[in-house]
Amino acid sequence: MKIAQLLHNPGAGDEDHSKKELVDLIKSEGFDCRYASTKKGDWKELKSDVDFLVVAGGDGTVRRVAKHLLNRKLIEKPYPIALLPSGTANNIAGALNIPTDRPEPIVESWKADRRKRFDVGLVEGLPKRQFFLESMGYGVFPALMRKMKDQQEKSTDTPEEKMNVALDVLADIVQSYEARPCRINVDGIDYSGNYLLVEVMNTRSIGPNLVLAPAADPGDSQFEVVLVSESQRMGLVTYVQNRLNGIEGDYWGTALKGRTIRLKWDGVEMHLDDQLIKSKKPRDIRVMIHEGALSFLGVPD
Template structure:
């Protein structure tokens, strides 16, 4: 019997109920299971080597927290795959891995026995002072601004995850109309890109933020970043596109400027930056970014489809 370590990020008041249900479902699915709340303490880190795979029950931020521990472990430590029970608001990582957040948890658990290990690359970002990693994206401009705004916006009328995602799109659209554009210079594969942008994202997955698909062709295992940017000249067109999404037009498209790269140097004057869902002060320029291949493995039942989120 394979042993799972269940790492759960409980919401207010739901831990005992969800813990009992999840453990029961996982054991009913034919797996051993030990439960840890990642909010309580870090004791789960000492138990990873005892498990055959880790189950992360939470959103993108919880997955990053677990991955951070796996990345920092000694090279001789046991490498274990990750299964996701998506419980976040956006679940962008799950979407890229073709893990449907609308399915019942029981169905996800049943699928683990027929799942495959999906290789997953990480982005490494560094300068003379700092080295860090990202799973989803790193970028400047609108998205770190959005993260900052969403910390203070009134969410009392957003009763569901769908409502909260729509609210985030509305805030992003307002930011697009008024945000200052930032000068950037990129060097990748012998080419130089330079201009003033509203948004600059180095993508490792397909969508970020309020499920906004920036790079539908992105793969987590191709050894490449998808670099996506919106120039200042595209401000009105991008705002109009966001409004269509807010209005429910799921067929709306936008002509993002993009290219692929395995390594790149970035110099950007933005006062805001993010790594995945963490808002940080910009690192000292220039920044070096590179793909580290096959660092992680996720359990999935579907092959990534580059057109699935178009």
């Protein structure tokens, strides 16, 4: 019997599955299950007899677990990650085509032991080397993150309501944000210019489920670099407003493919996944790819 280590964030999204419900569900599919809450410090104590990790939470919880795994020594046992997404956006689950509506078929799929390798972005040029799973970038998304910190979030808001608030704020930002100069080099080719948005993406969607790079594959050893210039402002505005009105679709812009990206943004704010980073001055940043640094379980064919 395979042993699953359940790492549960009981406060993620509209989480309504208790510890008992999750453990019982995993055991009902023939797995042994151990439980740890990511709200407590001992969740990082992973035993060598564990076969895989189960992360029950949102993108932020996945990032916390990934950070711990990436910081472990190379000689330590690697663990594949199985997701039970329960966050607000669940962009990582979306990139892996893992459904977010019902946990039962997800747990059942783990029996097939299908795995998907997942690249990780490495960022140099900050005080210490950083990483990202979804994206890093400049412009309107760091501005959105800063403004959302000032929003009074209601505990009763559903994930859909939270995302609509973010989309509404983003629509206002995109209409008024002043394009800034950015030096950009993608695999030796210069794309420098003035941009509202610069995103180096590993997943196809970021933030409130905005699909900016529909062709992105987190296991193809390449990034998708999305650039939005002044001439493309209204296209991005229209896309965000369509999402607010319930009209599904992908952003119409073109993404560049690359493995090594050099950037210098004329500003001091950037983001790595859901982390807002502010520097004292513009920085020369180098972004590289760590191929197959993680492995995810239960990914559909």
